[in-house]
Amino acid sequence: MNAMEPASDRRDKLVTYANFATEVLSRKAPWTTVRPCLTRWTDARRSSSTSNSGKEEGYSALAIETSCDDTSVALVEVRDGSPTLQNGTATNDAPHLSVLFHEKVTANNDEYTGIHPLVALDSHRANLAPLVQRAMKRLSLYNSEDTQPSNSSLPLKFVAVTRGPGMRSNLAVGLDTAKGIAVALDKPLIGVHHMQAHALTPRLLTAMANKAQESSQLEPAFPFLTVLVSGGHTMLLNSTSLTEHRTLAETQDIAIGDFLDKASRAILPPERLRPPFGKALEEFAFCSQIRKVDETTTENLDIEKGSEYPLSEEVIQPSEPDYSDYSPPSRRQDELESRSTRWGWALTPPLAESKGGDKSSRRMVYSFAGLLTSIERLVKRPDPLFSLRERRDLAREVQRVAFQHLASRILLYLESSSTFTGDTVVVSGGVASNSFLRHVLRSTLDARSYQHIKLCFPPIELCTDNALMIAWAAIEMHRAGYTSSLDVGPIRKWSMDPKAADGGILGPAGWIKSNRNDGEN
Incomplete structure (x- = not known):
């Protein structure tokens, strides 16, 4: 390991409440597209309330x-x-x-x-x-x-x-x-x-x-389901009170945040690899366009002056999030099937097949290690033509499979439980800031007749x-x-x-x- 830099020399990143207030509290709720449970969110500027006696409480x-x-x-x-x-x-x-x-x-x-x-x-x-x-x-x-x-x-x-x-x-x-x-x-x-x-x-x-x-x-009032997704945790819990959160499913190997970080380091081209790695993977997959530079397109591309690109080289440009290619699984069987890609490879969903060959595995656990191994093998294959487009498709497919795996255990519990009386799923932790995750969970619940279940995400600034x-x-x-x-x-x-x-x-x-x-x- 290299010696640590002095604290004064490091480029630490500072987030102040002034920025937080400006960017979060004075704008519309960022989770309105995923059926918020917090319908009364306005701004949260300070107020000065007093009791009837004039004494502040x-x-x-x-x-x-x-x-x-x-x-x-x-x-x-x-x-x-x-x-x-x-x-x-x-x-x-x-x-x-x-x-x-x-x-x-x-x-x-x-x-x-x-x-x-x-x-x-x-x-x-x-x-x-x-x-x-x-x-x-x-x-x-x-x-x-x-x-x-x-x-x-x-x-x-x-x-x-x-x-x-x-x-x-x-x-x-x-x-x-x-x-x-x-x-x-x-x-x-x-x-x-x-x-x-x-x-x-x-x-x-x-x-x-x-x-x-x-x-x-x-x-949300208790009870509600809680999905905690971060670099160190992947858990589905039944939150029945302030101090009682019964574990329904958790990862048996690595956490989803750790998985996404490692997947991004395997998939992303070097110029796109930067922390936080999970966010970089999301942006590369869904917020970028890939075009080829040639004599007919160079003038139309937003390329920095003085940059030189070989003819026919692929160039990444930012774009608005695009989830149009995603279709949620309408049946349990659809969750377990591998989807073929135009590149000839397919990713097998985690736990799609148990050791006994049962393709209807309903174990209440999460697993991401096997999926990560598949990705690393795919990236390391001896193919010099692993293009940016293929990398982007892999980044999309990785997140689709991982997020549907998260959704699958929520569905298994909702389908099997006769005692759960709540109507809300809280999703929190660093990975909850991923907009595609929000889209997958909402779309999947709707496709499986759980439109009444509310999804509650903190604003992105409070996920980490x-x-x-x-x-x-x-x-x-x-x-x-x-x-x-x-x-x-x-x-x-x-x-x-x-x-x-x-x-x-x-x-x-x-x-x-x-x-x-x-x-x-």
């Missing part, structure tokens, strides 16, 4: 995320008075959440084929304290003599931080920082389950849109790791009466299923449960 919360290679800090305000507890569980009444600060720095791993653990760790150490410092200046604990006035009139209620799952050393940076702040300010600590936070992100959007506290419920979702998960846990003890440590692997060996979200030691309603802990 609510609090602020600080959140830290350092589970992988993103260093993120958020400061939010929550205005909802005191939620009522019923049998020790907070009611589903929706508060209003406003964002005072939200920034993220992503470690620069461009020279590697993935995330370098030491580079990510060094980025957390270099960037977390400055982010926290900027966030803390928005708190009401700063007085009038400070150089930057406070944005918040509400007191800090607790400090939230990702406890797991994730990279232990990276988690420890955030956890130790959060503990220090909690001790210094004498505030409770809440250690958050990272994947639970992803699953709850759509409910965060309900709270952000609830400016006038008009909504009586957080949406961020501290805002950590803040919200902590808010929901706090409303249910949970905080964490100061001796909690990072957890590398952590299930969400209460029947798992580790006991799920509430399984690890360190939770403190109070039945008091939003009072001081």
Whole structure:
């Protein structure tokens, strides 16, 4: 490995709340084409609500995320008075959440084929304290003599931080920082389950849109199905309550995000290969046109002046997303069939055939390793004429097969379950930002007579790791009466299923449960 660059020399990527507000909160919902469950999404600018007595109700919360290679800090305000507890569980009444600060720095791993653990760790150490410092200046604990006035009139209620799952050393940076702040300010600590936070992100959007506290419920209400798709996870869960998410299917080998990254490195031409690799694969497959340069077409192509192309060389140009070639499987048998291509090859869907030769495999698992092996063999075959068009077709087919595999287990559960009473599927995690995935899931559900099932995707900016979702998960846990003890440590692997060996979200030691309603802990 090459020596790590000094933190000051790396080209870290910064996402500020100002950009987030401009690009997300003031525009139309980006998921309206996939039957949103959040029909009341408007903008989420700050509001100043008071009780009838004139006394402001609510609090602020600080959140830290350092589970992988993103260093993120958020400061939010929550205005909802005191939620009522019923049998020790907070009611589903929706508060209003406003964002005072939200920034993220992503470690620069461009020279590697993935995330370098030491580079990510060094980025957390270099960037977390400055982010926290900027966030803390928005708190009401700063007085009038400070150089930057406070944005918040509400007191800090607790400090939230990702406890797991994730990279232990990276988690420890955030956890130790959060503990220090909690001790210094004498505030409770809440250690958050990272994947639970992803699953709850759509409910965060309900709270952000609830400016006038008009909504009586957080949406989607439990129960709902959750599909978590990222570089480290591929899971289908039945989410029945805040802390109970029963595992219905998960990957038996590699996660879909890891699969897409490796597939992109095998398929993409060198000039198109750049992180994030999954996004590069999507853009190459569906947002590009490939044309040949010759005497008759050169003048019409948008080619940079001074560039020289050999005659008949293929050129890639950007275009609008094109999913016109996709047709969803109308039957279970259609999911299992390989589709021949004009190039003579076909990709076999994962688990289409079990070891016993049963072509109707209905095992509730995901698998992507075999598909990746097929791709790598195909790309490495001794054929000098592996054109850009063939590469693009392969990129499209790879995503079609992988995403239909995701959809197949949702369908198997919906077809076999007589107890599921929900009507929503939440899809979250980094891979949920893929627009073709959204198209495949919606089209497939419609083709199989599940038009009534709503698909709920976070905005693309909140699909990847961020501290805002950590803040919200902590808010929901706090409303249910949970905080964490100061001796909690990072957890590398952590299930969400209460029947798992580790006991799920509430399984690890360190939770403190109070039945008091939003009072001081």
